[in-house]
Amino acid sequence: MAVFLLLVVAGVSLSSIGIADLRQDPTNPYGHQLGEPLPLRSDEFLTSTPLNLGVTATGSTDEQNPLAAPHGFASLLASGPASSVVLHDATLLRLGPWLPDASLLASRWWLPVLLLLLGAPAFFREVTGNRWIGWFGAGLMLASPATAWWSLGPVTMLGYTFAGGAALLLCARRWTQDRRAVAVAYGVGAAVLLARTPFHYQPWTIVVVLPLLVAAVVTVLRDREHRRTGIVVTAAVGGGALALAGAVLAENWESFQAITSTLYPGARIASGAVQPLQETFGATLLGWQEYLPITGTNNSEISSSFAVAAIWAFALVAVRAVAWRGVNRPALAVLGAATVFWLSWVLVDWGSVGTHLPLANLVPPGRATDVLGYLAIALVCVLLPSLVERPGPWRAVACGLAVAAVVAVAGAALQQENLRGLSSAHILLATVLTGLSVALITWRPRSAVPYVLAVVLAVSLVWRVNPVLVGLGDLRASATAQQMLRAGAELRERGQVWASDDVAVDSLMLATGVPALSGRQMAGPDRAAWQRLVPDSDERVWNRGGSFVTFIWDAAAPVTVRNPSADHIEVRGPACEIAARMPELTSVVSRHTLSEPCLVEAERFTWGGQTHWRYTVDLPDTAG
Numbered sequence: 001m002a003v004f005l006l007l008v009v010a011g012v013s014l015s016s017i018g019i020a021d022l023r024q025d026p027t028n029p030y031g032h033q034l035g036e037p038l039p040l041r042s043d044e045f046l047t048s049t050p051l052n053l054g055v056t057a058t059g060s061t062d063e064q065n066p067l068a069a070p071h072g073f074a075s076l077l078a079s080g081p082a083s084s085v086v087l088h089d090a091t092l093l094r095l096g097p098w099l100p101d102a103s104l105l106a107s108r109w110w111l112p113v114l115l116l117l118l119g120a121p122a123f124f125r126e127v128t129g130n131r132w133i134g135w136f137g138a139g140l141m142l143a144s145p146a147t148a149w150w151s152l153g154p155v156t157m158l159g160y161t162f163a164g165g166a167a168l169l170l171c172a173r174r175w176t177q178d179r180r181a182v183a184v185a186y187g188v189g190a191a192v193l194l195a196r197t198p199f200h201y202q203p204w205t206i207v208v209v210l211p212l213l214v215a216a217v218v219t220v221l222r223d224r225e226h227r228r229t230g231i232v233v234t235a236a237v238g239g240g241a242l243a244l245a246g247a248v249l250a251e252n253w254e255s256f257q258a259i260t261s262t263l264y265p266g267a268r269i270a271s272g273a274v275q276p277l278q279e280t281f282g283a284t285l286l287g288w289q290e291y292l293p294i295t296g297t298n299n300s301e302i303s304s305s306f307a308v309a310a311i312w313a314f315a316l317v318a319v320r321a322v323a324w325r326g327v328n329r330p331a332l333a334v335l336g337a338a339t340v341f342w343l344s345w346v347l348v349d350w351g352s353v354g355t356h357l358p359l360a361n362l363v364p365p366g367r368a369t370d371v372l373g374y375l376a377i378a379l380v381c382v383l384l385p386s387l388v389e390r391p392g393p394w395r396a397v398a399c400g401l402a403v404a405a406v407v408a409v410a411g412a413a414l415q416q417e418n419l420r421g422l423s424s425a426h427i428l429l430a431t432v433l434t435g436l437s438v439a440l441i442t443w444r445p446r447s448a449v450p451y452v453l454a455v456v457l458a459v460s461l462v463w464r465v466n467p468v469l470v471g472l473g474d475l476r477a478s479a480t481a482q483q484m485l486r487a488g489a490e491l492r493e494r495g496q497v498w499a500s501d502d503v504a505v506d507s508l509m510l511a512t513g514v515p516a517l518s519g520r521q522m523a524g525p526d527r528a529a530w531q532r533l534v535p536d537s538d539e540r541v542w543n544r545g546g547s548f549v550t551f552i553w554d555a556a557a558p559v560t561v562r563n564p565s566a567d568h569i570e571v572r573g574p575a576c577e578i579a580a581r582m583p584e585l586t587s588v589v590s591r592h593t594l595s596e597p598c599l600v601e602a603e604r605f606t607w608g609g610q611t612h613w614r615y616t617v618d619l620p621d622t623a624g
Helices: 002-010 039-058 081-086 088-093 101-128 132-142 145-149 153-176 180-194 202-220 227-251 253-261 277-281 283-291 308-318 329-347 351-356 365-386 393-417 424-443 448-462 479-494 503-511 527-533 575-581
Strands: 032-034 468-470 497-500 519-521 547-553 560-565 568-573 585-590 599-607 610-617
Touching: 002 101, 039 088, 039 101, 039 479, 039 503, 039 519, 081 088, 081 227, 088 101, 101 132, 101 153, 101 202, 101 365, 132 153, 132 365, 132 448, 145 153, 145 283, 145 365, 145 448, 153 180, 153 202, 153 227, 153 365, 180 227, 202 227, 202 329, 202 365, 227 253, 277 329, 277 365, 277 393, 283 393, 283 424, 283 448, 308 329, 308 365, 308 393, 308 424, 329 365, 393 424, 424 448, 479 503, 479 599, 497 503, 503 519, 503 547, 503 599, 527 575, 547 585, 568 575, 575 585, 575 610
Parallel strands: 497 585, 547 568
Antiparallel strands: 032 468, 519 547, 560 568, 585 610, 599 610
16 A cells, blocks of 8 residues: 555556657656657557546546547446446546646546456465465466556456455455444445446456456355355345446447447457467567567567466376365356366367357457466465465476476577577576476575566566556646647637547547547447538448548649558548538648648647647638
8 A cells, every 4th residue: 555655646557658659759758757658559648648647637438529429437437326336447537627637647546456466365365265365366367468468457356346345255255253333334345346347358357357257256155054144145245346338338428329330340250270380379488578589469468477387286286285175166166167168278279169158259369368377367366275284296296387388489489480589598598487486486485585586587587578657748837738738728628629640649638638539439430420520421331430540641642531541531622622511610730841722830739749830710601
């Protein structure tokens, strides 16, 4: 808690908004940054963090793009009474007009981490009787390559799940101890935290969150003496969570309809298919990936959590290292069955059969490989507290060799197919250290030293991935950003918008509350607005969610729209014609000079080290 508060007060985050594209002058940046941002995480620095900062700038979660439907819970920035409770971190962002923006952003970055560090030890204490194993599990999850390369995205899901699951377990326990007031408080907290479950990234939620929640429920119901109490508590908390989630959905029905009506990404029906071994079991080999050229994928897509923990769990059972009397068998059965199923989803071709499996058919196998390791970590954390008193060296060596063999095979595939600059020495080192960590913990399961060593080795894989940023860089401190903040307030009051031809300027406008036609269309389109802009176009081009909307000012071309990529909507045409169709457009921003008759140069400003020209629109029918 003390560290959390320190980070929040200091305005520290791991955001990549300090990248050169989001600097007024990259050679003279504002603020303090340790490490270099990587362009790969553009979803974070071009969209999610600017969206958050837009809320702090305006004090509102309203959509600022007339072309887009309300983004609502598509960005977890919904508003409304129930949404303000369930999505409480977004509620805090709305305090931007009164509290420091950097601290509010930092609170949203670190709150899920705090929930994981508080929730995992409490969760595993209730499930296994050992809270220390929860610290080990939380450490591995935080230090997973998928956590780092997806900008802590999985931690939001994990933090709320473990904290909510722990609150449910503690609610049941305190009720049986006749501590009713405390039990009710835990129950309310559990309902609020777990109501967020449907709004996490769906494929990851299905793989990780659902098994963890079922494991919590079967643990509550495990005690025969208090089973009736467990049923009542589970029903009450579950009913409360569903009611809150339903209220959030009702408050954001327009956003939900937009999401479900889009033609992209639309309804994706998937089936299990064989995935490259390195994408499933290669996490411990990824300590050098940012320094090496990568082929066939990218650093985020190839990152994963430690799915080799599943091999460890199977080996512990195979060598009879588990004292079954102390195991929470219902929770183990749930987590074990889920782990086996999802391993088969990424290692076996299910063909058309998989498309008929409810929930599973919503999970592309590539997305399952991202997070399967978190489930495997939870599985091994249930087993480790119940190992026999002295497993002995032969069991330890057997477990270490089993895990090392899988890592070695994954390393060979990684070297051959993706990281061709990865040396055999690096593969050997990662293989030996992974196997050694497993062997040491298996050999001395009640000593803290091997657990700490394993977490330290995990941290060594990812500590360089994300920069440490103090403050908000040029998105608040620069003269250009301050000018945009003032312009945004005036434009919102007048109901006017701008548009630009540069995604970096779009992110600047988003972060400073400047309403704009260009930017990100998160949930889906505002159909009426798009039909005004491009009335004769194919709906499939603009009826998309999670897409960038960009403009190219071309005085010699008719107004057209196309998709350079699946998540990109590009509008091309004369700025004057576009403004005539969208009367709320009062200024256009360009990376080069424009000479259309309706445009009057208003100012020049620098962003990303480049000069941009802003022109006001002066059409005959809107002049004055």
